[in-house]
Amino acid sequence: MSDTTEQQYSTSQLQHITDALSNGMYVQVRKTLHNMPACDVALVLESTPSKVRTELWQLIDPEFHGDVLEELSEDVRNGIIRNMVPEKVADAVEDMDTDNLVELLRTLPDDTVQEVLSSMDFQDRQRAEKALAYGEETAGFVMNTDTITLRPDVTIDVILRYLRLKGDVPEDTDTFYVVNRHDKLVGYVPVTKLLTARTDMTVKELMTKNAEGIPVEMPERDVAKLFERYNWLSAPVVDAENHLLGRITIDDVVDIIREDAEHSMMSMAGLDDEADTYAPIMKSTRRRSIWLGVNLFTALLAAAVSDLFEATLSQLAVLAILNTIVPSMGGVAGNQTLTLVIRGMALGHVSPGNSKPLVIKELAIGALNGIIWAVLIASVVALWKQDVMLGAIIAFAMMINMVAAGLAGATLPILMQRMNIDPALAGSVILTTITDVVGIFAFLGTATLMLMP
Amino acid sequence: MSDTTEQQYSTSQLQHITDALSNGMYVQVRKTLHNMPACDVALVLESTPSKVRTELWQLIDPEFHGDVLEELSEDVRNGIIRNMVPEKVADAVEDMDTDNLVELLRTLPDDTVQEVLSSMDFQDRQRAEKALAYGEETAGFVMNTDTITLRPDVTIDVILRYLRLKGDVPEDTDTFYVVNRHDKLVGYVPVTKLLTARTDMTVKELMTKNAEGIPVEMPERDVAKLFERYNWLSAPVVDAENHLLGRITIDDVVDIIREDAEHSMMSMAGLDDEADTYAPIMKSTRRRSIWLGVNLFTALLAAAVSDLFEATLSQLAVLAILNTIVPSMGGVAGNQTLTLVIRGMALGHVSPGNSKPLVIKELAIGALNGIIWAVLIASVVALWKQDVMLGAIIAFAMMINMVAAGLAGATLPILMQRMNIDPALAGSVILTTITDVVGIFAFLGTATLMLMP
Structure with missing residues (x-):
């Protein structure tokens, strides 16, 4: 309970350590790290690029390696352990609480776990093997056995x-x-x-x-x-x-609560929720590419829908200019609903038993949104392009897409949960595909019907 | 510590209560609510539409109103209190801990607070007024004074x-x-x-x-x-x-941790982080409309950029069809970076002192992403539209937009934090505006240069 002005403190400390390191003042860095609590050392490691991190790790007294490993996030910890020989890992984890030890072992590749286990003394190994037998991310996994x-x-x-x-x-x-x-x-x-x-x-x-x-x-x-x-x-x-x-x-539960709450946000952007802020470039690029690949596919799908209306677009370039507005509004409105429902599920407010009033409510909001933004966009377009008919067409498309957005945003996560798919991970991309396709169809389709001979 | 099988338990219980209520079995509902712990009653209220909520509230023993109010989220609690006479509120909050009482009073309209305070007995009022003097969302605000x-x-x-x-x-x-x-x-x-x-x-x-x-x-x-x-x-x-x-x-801190972690996700969708899942339709629509209004403006801005290239678009409809792909990919890549940096800031990993390596890293990822997706989209477009030149143009635009996305995603939140703007709230919309504008400019601009006579 020594340090209460943490934010400034650790930032300036980090600056100090980074500067000293780049000036080759290793002795001083070693001393500074030695005098910091393990949780602060972990924060310093998490706040530095992976290259500097390796240098810093060498400067930490091996006796404290275990304490620091306990405090590190999974991603950063794995990066460090992968560079250590198994005996060193076994030494470092010797004094860990069972729950932390098991959590650490659980995240390592299987062969490393076996090597670390066989480097442990008998009692520690027995304790670890027993705890490892419990299912991942269960109560047995986070519990401690040192109970009076x-x-x-x-x-x-x-x-x-x-x-x-x-x-x-x-x-x-x-x-x-x-x-x-x-x-x-x-x-x-x-x-x-x-x-x-x-x-x-x-x-x-x-x-x-x-x-x-x-x-x-x-x-x-x-x-x-x-x-x-x-x-x-x-x-x-x-x-x-x-x-x-x-x-x-409770101290272990606090970590679970934060991870759980962060999970939705990170998943919705297609990021692993344990992602290391300073992960190596190749690793980050590889991880994010799945999400970008899925998005490329859906963007091409939307383009293919536009492609159906090539004849219309080639005659009326103004439609090409306005074509992105309706899908964009639908995407934002749908994502608002989706985010609200996903959070409601995480808090236990939304379950199959009480989803009906929620879907009805979100549909009503979608309809209301549709009216509001239809009127607005119709006025803007009619004034900008001096074309009342065009305003009416985009207004009609907006109405349809806003209702579709509300419906999709509310029902998608409920359906996905029933199918055991994580709605935070895949919900957003499916929703955007729906609002893109519906939006483009509604706008270009109506325009083709009304404006083409 | 009585109930450990909560998920099934409360869901079926909720179903049971809702059914009984719609069948007019008020006595039974009253009895069920009476036998539930306050935190579960709060969950039931949070999981029902606002109309049913009012009915349920009437059926809760007034003696337990205070306990239930303590457990409710701010948004839901305010909705309930607004329908209560101040004397009833004063009665309900009589036995509350100081921290919960003050939190509750803080969220009420000023005149209601005065009415509630004047309905309290002297000692309670003094206790409340003293605690109210501390700044909102400070340590003084969440502390308890019952210390030995x-x-x-x-x-x-x-x-x-x-x-x-x-x-x-x-x-x-x-x-x-x-x-x-x-x-x-x-x-x-x-x-x-x-x-x-x-x-x-x-x-x-x-x-x-x-x-x-x-x-x-x-x-x-x-x-x-x-x-x-x-x-x-x-x-x-x-x-x-x-x-x-x-x-x-720690029990009060756990709530702060969850709210803090949820805040970014809700803000990124333009939702108030205390938003009630079952809030009335008009209220929800009003709240979300600000965000939709901002998005309409940025969508129109993107349309205005396309408008600059009307001559090109009217000659080459294929450009209109492909025009959404580059902005879409830039938006997703940029949002990944943005989400990562916002979370890094929340965890204390990112600060002005160590942002440089992060920006460099995200720029490098942007460049790498640019190369990967440029090659891919070039191949797809060249094959689909049988036009190698068009493939080269969209690849070039993709490269530029991916680098812009990495740069904007990494620097925007850091700049905004320095200017004391919440990056979770405004970052995403500014980022998307940038990737839309850059993407459209790069694609249609290059196409105009290369393909137009």
Whole structure:
């Protein structure tokens, strides 16, 4: 809790480190990095181009490699680990919490994982292999196993004496879990209750009973929603028979919440949500090219629709000039609806059961938008091109495309979710294809009907 | 910690409530709502159209109105409060935590706030007015004042006896703060340390010294970053003289983190980030129309650029057909860069000090993209239209626009941040304008030069 003026602090520090590095003052950089908390060192690494990053990594005391790796985002971490020999990785991860260790191992290529595992000592390897057996991005994946458990029939006095003897408790312990002799979860006692309770009470008298644990296979995103909704600081994780397996703490959940919230935004631009801001050029280009390829295909599709009206376009160049307006407005309106629905789904507001009023509402907004922007564009075009008929045609196309945009924006994500396709990833491109095709058809089609002999 | 199978649970429950309501089974709905935790009732309200919402609100026991209001998102809450008489609002908010109360009052129209305040009893009013004096969205705004403080010279034994006498501690207490006799913050003691420490030790011996508090005027977004970075569960808030004013707990920070992460995505679509998924049609239409209006203007600007080449377009209809491809690809590539940079800024990876390598990197990606997609589009067009020259022209335009997209996507958000404009809100529309104008100019301009006599 030392540094509270972080923004300025770390920016100037970063500048300082980068300058010192480019001047070859390695000793000074090493010293500066040594005096920073691991989370700040991670931020410095994430804020530098991949080449500088490699140099910086060499200057960090190997003893702190593990701490820094824990704080790094997946993409940046993988880039660094790929350049390390497996023994070094094994050394670095030795002291990691299980949850962080497993998360790290999970993101590595399989052969590297095997090499790292075989470089570990027996106990660490066993711990890691057990945790790796849980499904990716599940409760088992993010839980920690360093839990203090209490037995129901013990008195508070005994517990307090035991804790004083032990001298400390695992990090971020806010609740002790109570298990019976079969290790099944039967209740919990907040740490603060041990402070305020009479010492002759038993755990059984003090505990909140019938606590349900989080099933070990629950997806981490659902775990995060529960934490967010019920304001938990930690929660017990259990197997199908209610055996206590570990606990999840809020600090890991915060990361999931941020990643979850960022996911939609990054996906909608066709970017991997763990993407490294300073990733190497070739890697970034390759990653983004899929999205650009899909877009080229849809742009060609739109061009092919225009191509159907070549005869009209060759006679009336003014149509070519105005041809982009209706698709563009439809795209923006549709994306507003799409974004709202995708966010509503992420927050749990939209589900198959209550989607009907939402679709009706968005259709109504589309119709209203259609009227507003049809009137406006008709006036602009009629004045600009001195052609009332042309204004009427573009207004008609605008009406149709705005309704199509509202309908597509609201129904697409709901349909895609039902088909288990991520609407954030593919929704935007399909929507734009629809609004482009409908917009061009409506405008050039109507124009052909009305203006061509 | 009762309900862990939330997704199915609340969806079927919502269906059940909606069905019962439309069948006029008010007593049953009232009973169901009564048995749900406040956070779930809030979710039900957020998941229903505004009309049904009003009916549901009537069926909630007024005693729980306050709890539910605390859990609701700003937009939905305001809609409900606007329909309540101020005395009822005052009754509902009576038992709220200071931070939630102030957050609620802050979002209400000024005259409603005055009415609510004057309906409160003296003590509540004083508490609220004091907290309202802090700047909006600052640490003072989200802090709680129910902190237990310790004095340095007291022994642990005395504290434990005091706590047992008191019987409980404020919710989410994980740390006790230590103040001197002038109420200045001098250190802190985690709750768990009181359990493990020898009881004859003094607070002074046990505490972590020199704890810096969060300045009361720090923006809440920066507070959230600190929590996220240092994995805090709570943190003390101090004034300029280091007097302890209160504490911020992780449960409030989690909301800020989600809102902050969502903000960029919603802003990029021109949506208010607190927007209610089921807001009334007129309200939604009005809100979204600003964005559509801006887009209409930029679409007309692009049309005006095409208009400059009317002579070319009227002779070569094929140009009209292909005219949308280059702007579209530039828009997608530019938006990828823009999204990445905006997210990098939010995470603190991008700052004026280290933006140069980022701009260079994105320019290089733009150039690489330009080459890839130029070759591809040239081949497609040459084959489709049987015209190698046309292929070469569109390839040239693609090259130029991709570089422009990379440059604009990387520099725009950095420039805008320097000018204190939110890049998430305005970046995308300015970027698209640039890629449209450059794309059309490059394509039609080159075509005019090369193909026109």
